[in-house]
């Protein structure tokens with residue numbers, strides 16, 4: 001025999017009942033089946049609501065009863081041929097009249113005992129089992145509905161009755177022995193020895209099915225719901241959750257205790273005790289394998305089977321010097337909680353014995369605190385036990401899997417995945433069975449933790465990065481194009497999934513938690529009317545609280561740079577070509593680096609020097625491998641080099657500056673390049689990376705333009721002043737050219753001093769031949785003393801800079 005159980009969603013409409021019929025029919029030997037059904041989906045709640053109305057003396061309960069009647073009669077009309085309808089309708093009306101009489105009684109006396117409520121709720125399953133059995137018969141199946149009376153016998157603990165297995169098993173065995181039909185059995189309901197109707201509590205229909213399966217020693221128990229088996233995590237919260245094909249009873253119990261609602265743990269106990277295989281199946285996708293729960297599932301490679309969570313948790317902590325070495329404390333503590341019916345979900349105690357913490361349902365927190373304080377009143381007065389601490393708004397996330405046993409590294413991976421994403425762990429528990437590792441975290445981090453852990457343990461092959469990009473100018477727009485063009489390859493070839501979640505310019509922003517389509521993100525931002533500031537953008541990032549979040553700043557804004565601190569502190573990595581932060585005051589630079597290290601995230605700004613050239617990483621490699629940097633020197637400005645290579649008698653300074661801007665080499669304000677400030681920032685950043693504590697003011701700059709070309713003020717004035725000066729400059733430049741020399745803006749750092757200066761470079765010098773907007777950087781070190789290590793190449797421009805930013809993003813994935 002096989003017992004099938006169909007829950008409320010599977011029998012919520014006539015169409016669904018026909019699906020159930022197909023499933024039953026698809027089984028090889030129908031007479032070897034027993035079918036347990038729940039009430040039509042949502043009906044139990046509807047009955048409860050109607051009862052409460054009646055109890056309150058609200059006569060609108062009558063309208064609700066009419067709706068209940070209509071629903072059942074409509075099902076009969078849809079499922080049963082007209083010829084047979086009248087007798088079935090009459091029977092259903094007869095049952096419903098009884099329901100109405102009881103409701104009327106509740107209405108009149110305005111009283112609803114649990115006993116009466118159980119009786120009222122039983123109508124849901126009584127009606128569904130009768131109508132479904134008739135629908136089966138209608139379709140040629142030899143079905144019969146079981147009269148719930150004298151079937152499952154319970155005590156009189158109404159609402160959550162306990163089963164008398166001796167009488168129940170006898171009844172079930174007798175029923176099955178003398179019956180040739182396909183039995184359709186109402187789940188959830190039972191009867192006392194004296195004939196009063198009871199209900200079996202939450203998950204009651206699963207329980208009915210498991211009791212029957214155990215009593216008749218069925219060869220299988222199939223639980224049919226609306227999901228394709230137990231998933232690796234709750235699919236509503238973890239989009240990438242996948243079904244678990246096989247698992248052990250103990251894994252299923254652990255996962256369901258920890259919130260996987262697909263089966264209610266105590267209900268499977270009878271099946272478990274007889275080792276009856278349980279299959280979880282989807283009525284709406286019967287072809288899906290579902291989950292098979294057995295005593296000895298096929299061994300799987302993965303140490304973790306699933307990740308579960310419980311929300312609305314409070315952590316109650318008792319601590320104090322009087323607890324150390326004192327026996328009986330735990331007994332009194334748990335005794336006090338037990339007497340008040342407080343369910344303890346998780347327990348931790350450090351070996352110092354100084355404190356015990358328990359995770360409990362938040363609704364029990366006040367009661368629990370009072371009872372424990374009452375129990376330890378004297379010790380608290382004596383000051384040897386502290387006031388009981390309660391921390392609310394927490395959640396428990398748990399890794400479950402029997403293969404975790406004796407597998408080193410699981411806890412390490414768990415903690416580092418949570419830590420990297422800024423999720424603080426308030427308490428930890430792991431039994432010696434190593435079947436479950438549980439962590440108490442803030443409720444607001446629950447979804448992030450589930451997704452982080454799911455990615456770490458199930459999708460370790462694929463890493464999803466959530467990007468928040470600010471600035472869609474020269475570099476930002478090109479970065480979007482590059483990511484859009486490369487995302488599919490990164491996913492296929494390198495298991496990196498890039499999701500653009502937020503994009504902003506200085507006026508508006510767009511967000512999409514599922515990912516903004518990359519190929520049209522700039523247009524979407526252009527069409528957006530949602531006003532945005534950097535502060536609202538950051539608020540949204542924090543509110544979304546996504547794992548592996550990266551903030552990419554493609555602006556030149558100090559205001560944007562000022563939010564790095566907040567983001568890094570919340571474990572969000574920062575990638576930027578914006579030099580403001582790394583070249584701002586030393587304290588900020590250091591603080592950001594320290595914060596990133598402390599939070600286990602990255603602050604990457606490789607493109608601050610030499611755009612896409614590997615300058616900062618080369619310097620860091622030299623230092624980390626033990627080399628000593630003696631001198632750094634070179635051409636660091638793409639704009640300035642382009643200028644000195646391009647200005648001629650025919651192309652004056654102002655024309656070439658405009659060209660450098662148009663080519664995307666120059667800073668948004670070209671005076672930053674022309675004044676040498678951009679180069680000063682770069683040499684400063686390199687000096688700092690060597691460990692030097694320098695400020696921008698410490699970099700000596702010899703500007704090559706007169707002060708009036710560099711002062712702040714309207715751009716018109718700047719252009720005018722530049723044009724006024726350009727003939728003078730051209731005369732000097734031509735003179736120098738005649739001498740076989742050229743101008744180069746050189747920056748150098750040596751012996752703790754940094755400088756930027758215009759130099760006259762002779763033909764033949766390595767700096768002379770650096771063409772176009774290229775950069776060249778020479779590192780003279782202990783190991784590269786005779787011949788410096790040289791990095792040379794394109795040092796500015798949208799493509800190379802965006803590529804460098806992109807590389808930093810990928811570095812985080814790796």
Ligand SMILES: NC(=O)c1ccc[n+]([C@@H]2O[C@H](COP(=O)([O-])OP(=O)(O)OC[C@H]3O[C@@H](n4cnc5c(N)ncnc54)[C@H](O)[C@@H]3O)[C@@H](O)[C@H]2O)c1
Pocket residue numbers: 470471472473474475476504505506507534554555556557559560577578579607608611664665666667668795796797798801
């Ligand atoms: N262009 C290069 O070759 C190069 C090379 C290395 C580094 N960088 C750096 O890259 C950054 C971007 O340079 P770019 O050439 O793309 O400049 P850009 O002026 O073309 O783009 C900057 C964008 O940021 C936007 N922006 C400014 N403030 C903002 C705010 N508060 N919120 C949102 N958006 C804001 C601007 O509207 C603009 O669209 C600069 O910091 C620059 O120093 C550029």
Ligand SMILES: N[C@@H](CCO)C(=O)O
Pocket residue numbers: 607608609610611636637638639640665666667673678795796797
């Ligand atoms: N404006 C900068 C961009 C690269 O940092 C330059 O011209 O070098």
